[in-house]
Amino acid sequence: MIVLASVISDFDVFFSKYAKDHNHRNLITHSIIPSIIIFVFGIIFYWPALIISGFSYFIHIFVDLFDWGTNVLYFPKKTFGPRFFISKEEEEKLPQYLDQYKSPASFFDFKYYKSKISVTIEILLFILMMILILLLAFEYILITLLYFLGLYFHLSRHFHLKKIESS
Numbered sequence: 001m002i003v004l005a006s007v008i009s010d011f012d013v014f015f016s017k018y019a020k021d022h023n024h025r026n027l028i029t030h031s032i033i034p035s036i037i038i039f040v041f042g043i044i045f046y047w048p049a050l051i052i053s054g055f056s057y058f059i060h061i062f063v064d065l066f067d068w069g070t071n072v073l074y075f076p077k078k079t080f081g082p083r084f085f086i087s088k089e090e091e092e093k094l095p096q097y098l099d100q101y102k103s104p105a106s107f108f109d110f111k112y113y114k115s116k117i118s119v120t121i122e123i124l125l126f127i128l129m130m131i132l133i134l135l136l137a138f139e140y141i142l143i144t145l146l147y148f149l150g151l152y153f154h155l156s157r158h159f160h161l162k163k164i165e166s167s
């Protein structure tokens with residue numbers, strides 16, 4: 001349940017069309033509000049796993065602040081965060097940058113995979129995850145299958161986009 005809470009908010013991509021700029025991170029599911037609600041329910045029902053789920057949901061939103069940013073306070077409808085992957089200039093002229101690609105998603109996808117930092121962090125986190133699970137929670141080892149499922153989804157999308165752009 002705790003692991004589920006940390007990834008569930010990304011399923012809001014299916015509702016992207018309702019979001020500002022069609023960015024799923026502008027939806028309420030990528031704000032701080034759901035983690036607070038989960039946390040409060042965890043306190044009310046005195047359910048430790050639910051309290052920790054509130055935290056894991058929050059950590060996801062927190063991490064999302066650092067790459068592209070997210071609409072963390074929801075109400076001002078504005079994207080927040082250090083947003084290391086996107087410069088001020090790119091942000092202001094984003095439509096022009098997106099127009100350089102056949103699919104707008106390529107702009108974000110290629111930036112991620114071209115960045116040595118993001119790929120290094122990805123590999124380090126993977127190693128850390130495997131060590132922690134092997135040492136502390138071996139009975140949950142099958143949960144890592146979810147990671148490989150996600151990895152497969154992202155890599156296949158990456159190569160799909162590459163094919164589109166080079167065609």
Ligand SMILES: [Zn+2]
Binds near residue numbers: 009030
């Ligand atoms: Zn996210």
